[in-house]
Amino acid sequence: MCPLLKVENVHKRYGKEEVLKGISLELERGETKVVIGPSGTGKSTLLRCINQLTPPDQGSVWLEDVEVTHARSSINKLRAQMGFVFQSFNLFSHLTSLGNVRIGPIKVKRMKKGTATCLAMEELERVGLSDKADAYPAQLSGGQQQRVSIARALAMAPKLILFDEPTSALDPELIGEVLEVMIALAKDGMTMLVVSHEMGFARSVADEIIFMEHGVIVEQGTPQQMFAAPNQKRTGEFLHKIDELYGETG
Numbered sequence: 001m002c003p004l005l006k007v008e009n010v011h012k013r014y015g016k017e018e019v020l021k022g023i024s025l026e027l028e029r030g031e032t033k034v035v036i037g038p039s040g041t042g043k044s045t046l047l048r049c050i051n052q053l054t055p056p057d058q059g060s061v062w063l064e065d066v067e068v069t070h071a072r073s074s075i076n077k078l079r080a081q082m083g084f085v086f087q088s089f090n091l092f093s094h095l096t097s098l099g100n101v102r103i104g105p106i107k108v109k110r111m112k113k114g115t116a117t118c119l120a121m122e123e124l125e126r127v128g129l130s131d132k133a134d135a136y137p138a139q140l141s142g143g144q145q146q147r148v149s150i151a152r153a154l155a156m157a158p159k160l161i162l163f164d165e166p167t168s169a170l171d172p173e174l175i176g177e178v179l180e181v182m183i184a185l186a187k188d189g190m191t192m193l194v195v196s197h198e199m200g201f202a203r204s205v206a207d208e209i210i211f212m213e214h215g216v217i218v219e220q221g222t223p224q225q226m227f228a229a230p231n232q233k234r235t236g237e238f239l240h241k242i243d244e245l246y247g248e249t250g
């Protein structure tokens with residue numbers, strides 16, 4: 001059986017700096033993997049290379065049996081199958097929650113407005129925000145805005161969702177509501193690649209934690225193994241550091 005997502009030997013350079021130095025990973029259907037690592041280590045670049053927002057210099061990315069890195073003309077179609085949730089929400093400020101969630105299905109999938117509205121309402125319900133369908137982003141808390149962005153990703157019926165530090169722009173008291181939605185999604189069988197330092201989330205749903213540093217994967221393993229007995233000294237040190245920084249919310 002082929003994995004849902006396969007990243008093979010991906011390299012990316014910005015000027016003199018090689019930001020990704022040969023990253024390989026796989027996600028089976030329904031798996032959740034959490035990527036951790038110091039700032040500037042290439043985590044965001046890796047996610048962007050996966051959906052080709054940033055084309056890698058070398059290596060390949062496969063979504064099922066389609067090579068994303070060679071997709072060219074069909075890249076928009078492939079990108080629609082990979083949801084992306086950003087740290088900064090990236091909602092359209094002139095559209096309501098409903099407008100933000102249904103715009104993808106209408107514009108990209110050419111869905112009729114009525115059908116897209118029903119679908120968007122279902123997704124807003126799923127993230128607990130059906131009562132905020134008519135609110136604009138500025139009228140929502142950060143946690144609510146991030147839940148709208150998750151509903152927006154879900155409305156495209158993606159094969160997987162990439163999350164780039166989805167809770168790091170939030171006030172601590174708003175992190176829980178977003179993590180709850182993400183935990184429910186993971187338990188529902190969504191395939192997710194999540195850059196996050198929320199180790200409570202990782203412990204409860206991650207099949208694997210991937211520790212990246214300086215553009216390479218230092219170590220990967222189940223949360224149990226990574227916390228109890230990491231193979232690399234650096235992994236232990238980093239996990240200890242995250243615990244100090246994020247421990248109370250994780």
Ligand SMILES: Nc1ncnc2c1ncn2[C@@H]1O[C@H](COP(=O)(O)OP(=O)(O)O)[C@@H](O)[C@H]1O
Pocket residue numbers: 014017019037038039040041042043044045046
């Ligand atoms: N568009 C870009 N142009 C030049 N350098 C970049 C660009 N994007 C990222 N970088 C550099 O690549 C490195 C990794 O960045 P990033 O992937 O954002 O790391 P992380 O998400 O782990 O914090 C950093 O040194 C960053 O400055």
Ligand SMILES: [Mg+2]
Pocket residue numbers: 043044045164165
């Ligand atoms: Mg980043």
